[in-house]
Amino acid sequence: MKAHLTRRYQFSASHRLHSEHFDERQNREIYGKCNNPHGHGHNYKLEVTVSGEPNPETGMVCNLADLDSFVEREIMLNLQFSNLNEVEIFRNKVPTTENLSRELFHLLREQFRLAKVEKVRIEETMMNSFEYAGGRELGAL
Amino acid sequence: MKAHLTRRYQFSASHRLHSEHFDERQNREIYGKCNNPHGHGHNYKLEVTVSGEPNPETGMVCNLADLDSFVEREIMLNLQFSNLNEVEIFRNKVPTTENLSRELFHLLREQFRLAKVEKVRIEETMMNSFEYAGGRELGAL
Amino acid sequence: MKAHLTRRYQFSASHRLHSEHFDERQNREIYGKCNNPHGHGHNYKLEVTVSGEPNPETGMVCNLADLDSFVEREIMLNLQFSNLNEVEIFRNKVPTTENLSRELFHLLREQFRLAKVEKVRIEETMMNSFEYAGGRELGAL
Amino acid sequence: MKAHLTRRYQFSASHRLHSEHFDERQNREIYGKCNNPHGHGHNYKLEVTVSGEPNPETGMVCNLADLDSFVEREIMLNLQFSNLNEVEIFRNKVPTTENLSRELFHLLREQFRLAKVEKVRIEETMMNSFEYAGGRELGAL
Amino acid sequence: MKAHLTRRYQFSASHRLHSEHFDERQNREIYGKCNNPHGHGHNYKLEVTVSGEPNPETGMVCNLADLDSFVEREIMLNLQFSNLNEVEIFRNKVPTTENLSRELFHLLREQFRLAKVEKVRIEETMMNSFEYAGGRELGAL
Amino acid sequence: MKAHLTRRYQFSASHRLHSEHFDERQNREIYGKCNNPHGHGHNYKLEVTVSGEPNPETGMVCNLADLDSFVEREIMLNLQFSNLNEVEIFRNKVPTTENLSRELFHLLREQFRLAKVEKVRIEETMMNSFEYAGGRELGAL
Numbered sequence: 001m002k003a004h005l006t007r008r009y010q011f012s013a014s015h016r017l018h019s020e021h022f023d024e025r026q027n028r029e030i031y032g033k034c035n036n037p038h039g040h041g042h043n044y045k046l047e048v049t050v051s052g053e054p055n056p057e058t059g060m061v062c063n064l065a066d067l068d069s070f071v072e073r074e075i076m077l078n079l080q081f082s083n084l085n086e087v088e089i090f091r092n093k094v095p096t097t098e099n100l101s102r103e104l105f106h107l108l109r110e111q112f113r114l115a116k117v118e119k120v121r122i123e124e125t126m127m128n129s130f131e132y133a134g135g136r137e138l139g140a141l
Numbered sequence: 142m143k144a145h146l147t148r149r150y151q152f153s154a155s156h157r158l159h160s161e162h163f164d165e166r167q168n169r170e171i172y173g174k175c176n177n178p179h180g181h182g183h184n185y186k187l188e189v190t191v192s193g194e195p196n197p198e199t200g201m202v203c204n205l206a207d208l209d210s211f212v213e214r215e216i217m218l219n220l221q222f223s224n225l226n227e228v229e230i231f232r233n234k235v236p237t238t239e240n241l242s243r244e245l246f247h248l249l250r251e252q253f254r255l256a257k258v259e260k261v262r263i264e265e266t267m268m269n270s271f272e273y274a275g276g277r278e279l280g281a282l
Numbered sequence: 283m284k285a286h287l288t289r290r291y292q293f294s295a296s297h298r299l300h301s302e303h304f305d306e307r308q309n310r311e312i313y314g315k316c317n318n319p320h321g322h323g324h325n326y327k328l329e330v331t332v333s334g335e336p337n338p339e340t341g342m343v344c345n346l347a348d349l350d351s352f353v354e355r356e357i358m359l360n361l362q363f364s365n366l367n368e369v370e371i372f373r374n375k376v377p378t379t380e381n382l383s384r385e386l387f388h389l390l391r392e393q394f395r396l397a398k399v400e401k402v403r404i405e406e407t408m409m410n411s412f413e414y415a416g417g418r419e420l421g422a423l
Numbered sequence: 424m425k426a427h428l429t430r431r432y433q434f435s436a437s438h439r440l441h442s443e444h445f446d447e448r449q450n451r452e453i454y455g456k457c458n459n460p461h462g463h464g465h466n467y468k469l470e471v472t473v474s475g476e477p478n479p480e481t482g483m484v485c486n487l488a489d490l491d492s493f494v495e496r497e498i499m500l501n502l503q504f505s506n507l508n509e510v511e512i513f514r515n516k517v518p519t520t521e522n523l524s525r526e527l528f529h530l531l532r533e534q535f536r537l538a539k540v541e542k543v544r545i546e547e548t549m550m551n552s553f554e555y556a557g558g559r560e561l562g563a564l
Numbered sequence: 565m566k567a568h569l570t571r572r573y574q575f576s577a578s579h580r581l582h583s584e585h586f587d588e589r590q591n592r593e594i595y596g597k598c599n600n601p602h603g604h605g606h607n608y609k610l611e612v613t614v615s616g617e618p619n620p621e622t623g624m625v626c627n628l629a630d631l632d633s634f635v636e637r638e639i640m641l642n643l644q645f646s647n648l649n650e651v652e653i654f655r656n657k658v659p660t661t662e663n664l665s666r667e668l669f670h671l672l673r674e675q676f677r678l679a680k681v682e683k684v685r686i687e688e689t690m691m692n693s694f695e696y697a698g699g700r701e702l703g704a705l
Numbered sequence: 706m707k708a709h710l711t712r713r714y715q716f717s718a719s720h721r722l723h724s725e726h727f728d729e730r731q732n733r734e735i736y737g738k739c740n741n742p743h744g745h746g747h748n749y750k751l752e753v754t755v756s757g758e759p760n761p762e763t764g765m766v767c768n769l770a771d772l773d774s775f776v777e778r779e780i781m782l783n784l785q786f787s788n789l790n791e792v793e794i795f796r797n798k799v800p801t802t803e804n805l806s807r808e809l810f811h812l813l814r815e816q817f818r819l820a821k822v823e824k825v826r827i828e829e830t831m832m833n834s835f836e837y838a839g840g841r842e843l844g845a846l
Contacts, residue, residue, distance in 0.1 A: 003803050004836040012548060014437030014464035014506075021198040030199055032206060038506030041437035041464000043548050054807065057726040058735055059799035064833065065737060083437075083461030094200035098144050102195065125435060125466050128205065131145040153407060155296035155323035155365075162762040171763055173770060179365030182296035182323000184407050224296075224320030235764035239708050243759065266294060266325050269769065272709040285662050286695040303480040312481055314488060336666065339585040340594055341658035346692065347596060376482035380426050384477065410487065413427040444621040453622055455629060517623035521567050525618065551628065554568040576830060578719030578746035578788075602788030605719035605746000607830050647719075647743030689717060689748050 004118065005061045006049045009071055014041035015084040015095040039083065044097075045123040046075070048108060050115035062115035070112050075104060097124045098132075105132040145259065146202045147190045150212055155182035156225040156236040180224065185238075186264040187216070189249060191256035203256035211253050216245060238265045239273075246273040286400065287343045288331045291353055296323035297366040297377040321365065326379075327405040328357070330390060332397035344397035352394050357386060379406045380414075387414040427541065428484045429472045432494055437464035438507040438518040462506065467520075468546040469498070471531060473538035485538035493535050498527060520547045521555075528555040568682065569625045570613045573635055578605035579648040579659040603647065608661075609687040610639070612672060614679035626679035634676050639668060661688045662696075669696040709823065710766045711754045714776055719746035720789040720800040744788065749802075750828040751780070753813060755820035767820035775817050780809060802829045803837075810837040 016039035017031035027035045034040065048071065052061045078087055084095035089103045105120040119133040157180035158172035168176045175181065189212065193202045219228055225236035230244045246261040260274040298321035299313035309317045316322065330353065334343045360369055366377035371385045387402040401415040439462035440454035450458045457463065471494065475484045501510055507518035512526045528543040542556040580603035581595035591599045598604065612635065616625045642651055648659035653667045669684040683697040721744035722736035732740045739745065753776065757766045783792055789800035794808045810825040824838040 002838060003807060004838070005803065006834045006836070008832045008834075010548070012463050012465050014462050017200075019198055019200065030204065033504035036504050036506070038509045039437045039462065039464070040435050040504040040506065041462070041466075042435050043464075043466045054801065054803040057724060059722075059724065059801035059804045061803050061835075063735065081456035081459050081463040083459070083463065086461045096195065096200035098146065098195040098202050099200045102144060125433070127149045129147045129149075130202075131147070133143060133145070151407070153322050153324050155321050158764075160762060160764065171768065174363035177363050177365070179368045180296050180321065180323070181294050181363040181365065182321070182325075183294050184323075184325045222315035222318050222322040224318070224322065227320045237759065237764035239710065239759040239766050240764045243708060266292070268713045270711045270713075271766075272711070274707060274709070284697060285666060286697070287662065288693045288695070290691045290693075299482075301480060301482065312486065336660065336662040339583060341581075341583065341660035341663045343662050343694075345594065378477065378482035380428065380477040380484050381482045384426060409431045411429045411431075412484075413429070415425060415427070440623075442621060442623065453624075453627065519618065519623035521569065521618040521625050522623045525567060550572045552570045552572075553625075554570070556566060556568070574830070576745050576747050578744045597786035600786050600788070602791045603719045603744065603746070604717050604786040604788065605744070605748075606717050607746075607748045645738035645741050645745040647741070647745065650743045689715070 002051050003054055003061050004049050004051045005064075005115075006047050007064060007067055007071075009046045009048070009076065010043060011046065011076060011080040011082075012041065012043050013079055013082045013084050014039045016040070017094055017096060018085075019094045039085070042124050044079075044100075046071075046104065047119075047121040047123075048117065049119040049121070050112075051118045052115050066114050067112070070108075074107065074111065097122050097128070097130045101130045101132040105134070109134060143192050144195055144202050145190050145192045146205075146256075147188050148205060148208055148212075150187045150189070150217065151184060152187065152217060152221040152223075153182065153184050154220055154223045154225050155180045157181075158235055158237060159226075160235045180226070183265050185220075185241075187212075187245065188260075188262040188264075189258065190260040190262070191253075192259045193256050207255050208253070212249075215248065215252065238263050238269070238271045242271045242273040246275070250275060284333050285336055285343050286331050286333045287346075287397075288329050289346060289349055289353075291328045291330070291358065292325060293328065293358060293362040293364075294323065294325050295361055295364045295366050296321045298322070299376055299378060300367075301376045321367070324406050326361075326382075328353075328386070329401075329403040329405075330399065331401040331403070332394075333400045334397050348396050349394070352390075356389060356393065379404050379410070379412045383412045383414040387416070391416060425474050426477055426484050427472050427474045428487075428538075429470050430487060430490055430494075432469045432471070432499065433466060434469065434499060434503040434505075435464065435466050436502055436505045436507050437462045439463070440517055440519060441508075442517045462508070465547050467502075467523075469494075469527065470542075470544040470546075471540065472542040472544070473535075474541045475538050489537050490535070493531075497530065497534065520545050520551070520553045524553045524555040528557070532557060566615050567618055567625050568613050568615045569628075569679075570611050571628060571631055571635075573610045573612070573640065574607060575610065575640060575644040575646075576605065576607050577643055577646045577648050578603045580604070581658055581660060582649075583658045603649070606688050608643075608664075610635075610668070611683075611685040611687075612681065613683040613685070614676075615682045616679050630678050631676070634672075638671060638675065661686050661692070661694045665694045665696040669698070673698060707756050708759055708766050709754050709756045710769075710820075711752050712769060712772055712776075714751045714753070714781065715748060716751065716781060716785040716787075717746065717748050718784055718787045718789050719744045721745070722799055722801060723790075724799045744790070747829050749784075749805075751776075751809070752824075752826040752828075753822065754824040754826070755817075756823045757820050771819050772817070775813075779812065779816065802827050802833070802835045806835045806837040810839070814839060 017034040018027050093099050101120050101122050108117040121131045123129040158175040159168050195202055234240050242261050242263050249258040262272045264270040299316040300309050366372055375381050383402050383404050390399040403413045405411040440457040441450050507513055516522050524543050524545050531540040544554045546552040581598040582591050648654055657663050665684050665686050672681040685695045687693040722739040723732050789795055798804050806825050806827050813822040826836045828834040
């Protein structure tokens with residue numbers, strides 16, 4: 001049995017979907033209007049899920065204040081009101097929300113040490129969401 | 142590790158819960174007001190979850206435009222503004238949302254070929270939701 | 283200055299848009315798929331707004347328990363899990379949500395005596411809502 | 424007494440807040456991170472409210488299909504997946520959501536002829552919304 | 565014509581509805597379970613609406629950063645994670661949400677000087693909300 | 706493959722985070738403003754998930770009326786409009802939402818016999834949620 005805690009954050013950013021692997025026409029076909037040269041944007045909702053047993057003394061899986069300050073410092077400062085195409089992690093990657101979820105999952109899983117990061121979920125719009133989750137075979141971490 | 146993409150659709154439909162396995166009084170006891178002879182309706186929210194690794198060139202698990210056109214053609218055309226009791230898949234089944242989730246899961250899992258369909262979730266009202274998900278043993282697909 | 287209190291209720295019902303003023307083809311043109319012979323349905327959200335000065339002793343504009351029992355008895359019992367086309371108030375009217383708002387506004391305004399009913403708002407879907415509100419000239423009530 | 428119908432639309436766009444009336448430092452002070460040179464974006468929710476008496480034959484204030492096709496053609500085609508700073512109406516104006524509401528209100532009020540447009544409301548984020556509404560003195564329209 | 569800007573804030577607090585004008589039995593009758601001696605609580609959503617013409621140079625009705633810092637300092641510091649019965653403004657008043665709306669409306673209207681405060685709306689639960697709005701007769705301000 | 710049904714309930718309650726394992730200063734450091742002596746409160750959203758195969762005759766995983774009456778009698782009567790610190794299950798435990806999820810999961814898993822309880826999820830605020838779920842090894846139950 002397991003307890004999970006999910007914390008939700010929000011940030012507004014823009015992006016343009018365009019891949020260097022394809023020519024103009026292919027980019028247009030694959031990404032449609034999301035390939036518009038001037039970009040467009042979203043209010044992203046980021047959910048971070050950590051797991052663990054509630055500490056018998058504090059009753060908490062992990063102190064939300066610690067998770068908040070980590071996310072604020074390592075993620076929000078870079079992404080809030082940003083253009084994702086200009087952000088370091090997308091130097092060589094298309095800033096799809098799939099890729100964004102994966103990058104944020106790895107960053108959190110590897111660097112946040114106060115609880116086990118299980119999942120990152122990002123809502124791009126009310127109609128689309130993306131999750132990235134670690135499996136059991138992840139043993140090494 | 143795995144990436145999941147969830148896409149949300151909506152449709153409005155009516156249904157009447159009534160099973161041929163029971164007599165009038167039993168139907169009334171089991172389904173309560175949902176057994177009213179004239180039916181009632183809902184705004185159903187349908188969520189389809191597919192999984193896969195983001196394609197390294199496109200950064201996408203699957204092109205949403207492909208999923209949308211499949212769902213539009215195979216599901217929405219039949220269910221939007223419909224009476225579920227009259228829809229082909231409920232010819233011999235009570236149109237509960239449990240059964241609706243299962244039918245849509247099988248339809249999607251077997252016929253949508255561009256990503257692995259992992260789960261169908263349907264919100265019947267803000268207070269009730271139903272999921273149908275495939276397990277690992279599903280190997281054959 | 284004025285205080286307003288809004289209370290939200292929900293009910294699930296079906297309807298079919300079809301007017302006796304038009305022939306088959308016209309009904310189809312005007313109402314589109316909402317004219318389907320078997321009807322379809324919605325989760326309606328009903329909001330009732332009353333106004334007044336907060337009572338200096340109770341601090342309340344009107345006791346929510348009184349509003350709830352009125353709405354339960356006079357509205358919910360008839361509409362919850364109903365087919366609107368079969369409900370008394372739609373005997374001679376098309377059960378559009380415009381008409382439903384107007385009928386419920388008049389019922390509440392004329393019969394609920396413990397606060398002034400100012401507005402009825404009904405959300406038919408997340409994308410459509412309808413309001414009916416009384417003006418100042420309403421003096422006679 | 425009056426009936427109002429509100430229809431909700433959504434679009435994703437980016438913008439950068441920057442005014443030619445100010446120098447670099449002033450722009451930074453006034454708009455904060457929203458002045459970032461590469462812009463950022465939002466999922467805008469647009470609500471259009473029209474008023475009128477429900478037509479006694481159709482039971483409708485105005486046919487939603489007509490409002491939808493107007494908004495699709497005159498607004499959505501320009502704004503969906505756009506960069507607002509590049510859109511014609513913001514050639515000489517800062518693309519704040521206040522200005523966007525005002526521009527869309529005037530466009531709708533002056534050109535949509537099938538019902539009286541009363542209000543435009545835009546949610547920029549879950550935390551901010553903007554409305555532009557015409558008053559009684561608007562007689563000339 | 566008029567532009568309105570609405571900003572949403574949230575705080576969590578507890579309260580107990582109990583009036584010194586009534587005896588034990590009456591309090592129980594009037595407030596029901598909300599009169600429980602140990603209190604209960606809510607996640608309150610506070611919406612502040614201000615009006616004005618968008619400034620032609622900045623494109624803004626009022627700088628959100630100014631409104632935020634006023635609300636943070638004058639309201640949030642007192643109410644976030646508080647017991648409303650212990651807060652100064654409820655020394656002699658029952659902490660109903662009607663009274664809370666009125667108190668916050670007056671505080672904002674009289675002390676926030678950078679735009680005209682038109683309305684305060686508080687959602688107590690998803691089912692109840694309360695508004696307090698100033699009328700035209702408010703001339704003195 | 707498996708069907709899941711999730712039912713949502715709501716209740717309003719207050720709590721104060723304070724552990725007897727720590728002194729005043731430590732409690733303040735660990736729980737911040739949530740340690741305020743007078744407590745604060747939330748609108749908790751409780752989601753109960755059960756699993757099973759839809760019954761071939763009724764089309765239902767479990768009758769919602771049965772689940773509702775169990776939750777009403779065993780959970781809601783105690784928690785609705787309560788102060789969690791005064792509730793029996795928190796006699797020796799800090800009423801964090803982690804602990805609340807765990808207690809409710811065990812109560813439901815052990816005492817509700819009409820379907821398998823898989824998960825309890827509680828939203829404390831729009832920004833925080835907590836889940837407690839049983840694993841496969843739970844065989845003994």
